[in-house]
Amino acid sequence: MMQTIEQAQLLRVIVGESDRHGGVPLYEAIVLRARELGLAGATVVRACMGYGASSHLHTTKVLRLSIDLPMVIEIVDRPEKIATILPFLDEYVHGGLVTIEDLRVLHYRGTKPAGA
Numbered sequence: 001m002m003q004t005i006e007q008a009q010l011l012r013v014i015v016g017e018s019d020r021h022g023g024v025p026l027y028e029a030i031v032l033r034a035r036e037l038g039l040a041g042a043t044v045v046r047a048c049m050g051y052g053a054s055s056h057l058h059t060t061k062v063l064r065l066s067i068d069l070p071m072v073i074e075i076v077d078r079p080e081k082i083a084t085i086l087p088f089l090d091e092y093v094h095g096g097l098v099t100i101e102d103l104r105v106l107h108y109r110g111t112k113p114a115g116a
Contacts, residue, residue, distance in 0.1 A: 004106075004107045005104055005105070005106055005107075006078075006104070006105045006107065007078075007079075007102070007103075007104060007105075008076055008077060008078055008079070008102075008103055008104070008105045009076070009077065009078070009079045009082045009100050009101065009102055009103065010074060010075070010076050010099075010100070010101045010103050011073075011074070011075040011076075011077075011082050011085070011098070011099075011100055012072060012073070012074050012097075012098070012099045012100075012101070013027075013030060013072070013073040013074075013075075013089060013093060013096060013097070013098050014050075014052075014070055014071070014072050014073075014096055014097040014098075015027055015030075015070075015071050015073070015093060015095075015096040016068040016069075016070065016071065016095070016096070017046065017068050017069045017070070017071050018068040019071075019094075019095075019096070021092050025071075026071075026092065026093070026096075027044050027071040027073050028044075029092065030042070030073050030085075030088070030089070030092075030093075031044060031073060033085060033088050034075050034085055037081070037084045037085055038081070039075055039077045039081055039082070039084070039085065040075075040076060040077040040081070041075070041076065041077075042073060042074065042075045043073070043074050043075075044071060044072070044073050045071070045072045045074070046069055046070075046071055046072075047069055047070035047071070047072060048069070049069075050069070050070040052070075052095070052097065076103070076105060079102075082100065
């Protein structure tokens with residue numbers, strides 16, 4: 001297998017599960033917009049607990065059941081591609097958190113070993 005190393009950025013967007021855009025969940029709208037822009041890929045993770053600037057605790061615990069759990073969207077691509085989605089986020093993310101980190105991406109490409 002051949003390994004290649006590439007400079008990239010991780011865009012992380014944290015919004016509430018109940019945040020909406022155009023009748024759909026905001027996290028879904030962000031992923032669909034990323035796909036339209038040709039970004040390499042996106043992953044959404046539903047957090048089980050968290051709090052933001054308001055210090056209001058969001059949790060899945062039965063006694064404190066929240067209907068607005070944190071949703072974390074992660075997108076990794078080249079910096080110039082990440083930049084293409086920032087205007088969308090500027091316009092539609094209200095009260096969330098957006099971070100960008102520089103990173104190195106390791107790509108493993110090649111054929112699968114026999115029997116895999």
